[in-house]
Amino acid sequence: MRVAVFTEPHRGAGYDDQLRFARLVEAGGFDGFLRADHYQAMGDESGLPGPTDAWLTLAALARETTRIRLGTLVTSATFRLPGPLAVMVAQVDQMSGGRVELGIGAGWYEREHTSYGIPFPGVGERFDRLAEQLEIITGLWRTPVGETYSYLGDHYRLVDAPALPKPVQRPGPPVIVGGRGPKRTPELAARYADEFNMPFKSVEETAGAYERVREACDRTGRTGSGRAPLVFSTGVVVAIGRTDAEARRRAEPLHVKSALPPEDPVVGSPAQLVDRLGEFAAIGATRAHLRLIELDDLDHLELIAGEVLPQLDGTR
Numbered sequence: 001m002r003v004a005v006f007t008e009p010h011r012g013a014g015y016d017d018q019l020r021f022a023r024l025v026e027a028g029g030f031d032g033f034l035r036a037d038h039y040q041a042m043g044d045e046s047g048l049p050g051p052t053d054a055w056l057t058l059a060a061l062a063r064e065t066t067r068i069r070l071g072t073l074v075t076s077a078t079f080r081l082p083g084p085l086a087v088m089v090a091q092v093d094q095m096s097g098g099r100v101e102l103g104i105g106a107g108w109y110e111r112e113h114t115s116y117g118i119p120f121p122g123v124g125e126r127f128d129r130l131a132e133q134l135e136i137i138t139g140l141w142r143t144p145v146g147e148t149y150s151y152l153g154d155h156y157r158l159v160d161a162p163a164l165p166k167p168v169q170r171p172g173p174p175v176i177v178g179g180r181g182p183k184r185t186p187e188l189a190a191r192y193a194d195e196f197n198m199p200f201k202s203v204e205e206t207a208g209a210y211e212r213v214r215e216a217c218d219r220t221g222r223t224g225s226g227r228a229p230l231v232f233s234t235g236v237v238v239a240i241g242r243t244d245a246e247a248r249r250r251a252e253p254l255h256v257k258s259a260l261p262p263e264d265p266v267v268g269s270p271a272q273l274v275d276r277l278g279e280f281a282a283i284g285a286t287r288a289h290l291r292l293i294e295l296d297d298l299d300h301l302e303l304i305a306g307e308v309l310p311q312l313d314g315t316r
Contacts (some may be wrong), residue, residue: 001281001312004032004290006073011041012048013295021295022061025068028305032069033061033287034103037076037147040112042276043256062096071101073197073289074176075123077129078107078118082136082156090167098168103176106130106305114231127184134175134192141172186216188295189230199235200263200291206234207283233287234280237265240273240303250300253293270307277312
């Protein structure tokens with residue numbers, strides 16, 4: 001089980017907070033540092049000092065770290081046009097020496113779109129745009145140097161794009177598609193993704209999502225095509241402690257009213273987290289993204305590094 005850390009800077013964290021945290025993630029032996037791509041807090045938090053752009057932040061972290069994977073869970077397809085996004089991600093991949101991953105989704109949090117003047121079409125159109133973005137971004141990265149790329153869709157049109165710059169990772173950085181959607185999400189994961197992520201749900205619900213994606217891989221011809229098999233990953237909300245009181249204190253933010261859907265956190269001891277990760281491994285997960293709530297709680301990160309990672313295979 002490879003273990004990455006997932007953070008939500010929109011809850012209230014500046015760049016220096018994220019840099020300090022990412023450096024400790026690297027020193028602690030974790031697989032990666034991934035962050036949300038949001039422009040506004042989702043609950044009653046003030047969100048101070050304000051949002052930080054995901055890809056600007058990751059570009060800076062690419063130069064300040066040396067080993068950990070860096071990426072988004074997930075970039076909203078409503079925020080950026082696919083051509084410029086392909087350029088951004090490829091450049092950050094170069095800046096990191098080939099350590100970037102692109103998690104991308106349709107976008108869902110209407111409030112931040114309204115706040116910052118970002119168009120927010122209906123859910124069907126958002127998924128249509130996501131499908132076109134996935135086709136365009138991966139198409140641009142795959143285009144050989146010296147050739148051009150064109151695309152004509154319902155929402156985007158590219159004509160003779162030079163398809164530059166090229167990322168270090170070829171044919172491109174790993175693409176992560178995830179979510180709870182029962183129909184289009186599995187299809188998109190099967191066609192375009194390198195990793196499917198089921199975020200913050202029970203083992204049973206996650207197993208059902210994995211099965212739907214496996215069935216989509218069979219339908220689309222992904223299975224047996226020669227392509228690398230999908231990585232199945234899970235997201236786990238974590239609030240653990242050396243004592244029950246410490247764990248409950250870390251879990252207090254989970255009780256704040258939020259726009260997020262219900263989740264299945266691990267609140268308790270390091271051993272409980274090890275057991276939960278073992279349950280996810282048993283259904284096929286080979287990677288876990290641990291969502292740590294407070295970026296200034298460095299002791300929480302050190303506790304997991306010291307008492308959880310050594311009990312897992314493939315973390316270092």
